[in-house]
Amino acid sequence: MDSGLFAVFLPVTLALMMMGLGLELSIKDFLRVGRYPKVIFLALFTQLIILVSIAFLICKVLDLPPLLSVGLMLLAASPGGPTANLFSYIYKGDVALNMTLTAINSIICIFTLPFIVNLSLLYFLGDKTTISMPIDKIAHVFLIIFIPVCIGMLLRHTLPALAYQLTRPMRLISIFFLFSIFIYALFREKQNVILYFVDVGIATAIFCFASLFLGYLIPHLAKIPEKQARACTFEIGIHNTAIAMTTAISVLSNTTIAIPAGVYSIVMYIFVLLFGILLTRSTAHNVALNSKISNF
Numbered sequence: 001m002d003s004g005l006f007a008v009f010l011p012v013t014l015a016l017m018m019m020g021l022g023l024e025l026s027i028k029d030f031l032r033v034g035r036y037p038k039v040i041f042l043a044l045f046t047q048l049i050i051l052v053s054i055a056f057l058i059c060k061v062l063d064l065p066p067l068l069s070v071g072l073m074l075l076a077a078s079p080g081g082p083t084a085n086l087f088s089y090i091y092k093g094d095v096a097l098n099m100t101l102t103a104i105n106s107i108i109c110i111f112t113l114p115f116i117v118n119l120s121l122l123y124f125l126g127d128k129t130t131i132s133m134p135i136d137k138i139a140h141v142f143l144i145i146f147i148p149v150c151i152g153m154l155l156r157h158t159l160p161a162l163a164y165q166l167t168r169p170m171r172l173i174s175i176f177f178l179f180s181i182f183i184y185a186l187f188r189e190k191q192n193v194i195l196y197f198v199d200v201g202i203a204t205a206i207f208c209f210a211s212l213f214l215g216y217l218i219p220h221l222a223k224i225p226e227k228q229a230r231a232c233t234f235e236i237g238i239h240n241t242a243i244a245m246t247t248a249i250s251v252l253s254n255t256t257i258a259i260p261a262g263v264y265s266i267v268m269y270i271f272v273l274l275f276g277i278l279l280t281r282s283t284a285h286n287v288a289l290n291s292k293i294s295n296f
Contacts, residue, residue: 015148017177020170021089022152023163025096036097039224043101043232046218048112051236052076054210058203059124066124068200070252071260072207073120075244077113078261079105084238090171091276093230099149101235109243117247196263204264208271212237216275230279237272241265 055076059069080102088098156163215236219229241261248258 017086017170017173018148019152019155020166020173021085021095022149022154023156023167023170024089025099025149025153026156027153036224036228038222039097039219039228039232040101040104042218042222042224043215043235044105044108046214046232047080047105047236048108050214050218051207051211052116054214055207058206062203064200064203067254067256068203068260069124070117070120071244071248071257072200072203073124074113074117074247074257075204075239075241075261075264076207077109077116078239078241078244078247079109079113080235080238080240084234087234087238087272087276088231091230091234091279092227093234094227095231097228097231098235099146101231103146105235113243113247117252196259200260200263201267204260204267205271208237208264208267211239212271212275233275233279234272237275238268239264241268 052073055072058064059072064072080098085095085098085102087093089095152163155166212233215233216229219232224232239261241264244261244264245258248254248261
């Protein structure tokens with residue numbers, strides 16, 4: 001599979017997975033999310049303020065080279081990726097909340113991403129060059145997410161029996177495609193993986209762990225329901241590395257700045273999969289424990 005074919009295959013695959021996600025959504029799910037403004041505020045505050053601050057501290061403590069520091073800040077400023085919805089879908093999170101957060105954050109990042117990156121360029125490089133957000137990339141995210149999801153929701157509304165039958169197969173297909181994309185990305189960059197990880201692997205691993213950990217901890221401390229806490233975890237932990245890399249290469253014309261996002265796209269799948277498994281086992285353990293208590 002060459003890069004040209006992959007460029008077509010990835011959006012089509014993602015759209016198919018999004019349609020499967022839509023099979024489990026209804027308008028009521030989105031209306032219900034409106035009752036919980038606190039969780040939306042917490043998720044956005046964590047992603048836009050806390051994580052950006054943590055990324056800056058990582059750059060300073062690990063003394064990253066200036067260009068890689070800008071790249072990590074660019075990654076931190078990027079919104080949640082479409083795959084956040086998929087992982088929330090797979091691991092029983094509140095997908096409607098993910099959709100809402102992705103939509104809001106994608107709009108906000110039009111303003112916050114250039115602001116954060118411009119400050120980073122000025123601080124780490126002394127560069128006064130300013131950038132603007134590539135609107136077409138944001139539109140691309142909306143198209144990949146919302147149109148297929150709307151198709152899935154329409155199918156659920158008009159043919160509920162068929163939608164119910166397709167739910168489990170689509171979930172399995174989603175898992176298969178996620179693994180396929182990860183393996184392909186790893187194979188495609190096999191010659192550079194070690195070099196990239198030496199440069200910025202520790203920094204991206206720390207940032208990914210912090211994103212997932214805080215994304216789950218902060219909602220729990222605020223007594224947010226488990227399903228919504230999981231949605232926050234994946235929304236905060238999964239960044240849209242495509243936007244970060246596109247901005248670095250197309251807007252800033254610098255491949256080095258894109259390296260943190262490229263490494264993160266590998267690291268985050270490993271961490272998110274492990275985190276999802278831990279959440280699943282924790283839920284199964286709690287169910288078994290509650291069952292024993294009830295029987296006793």
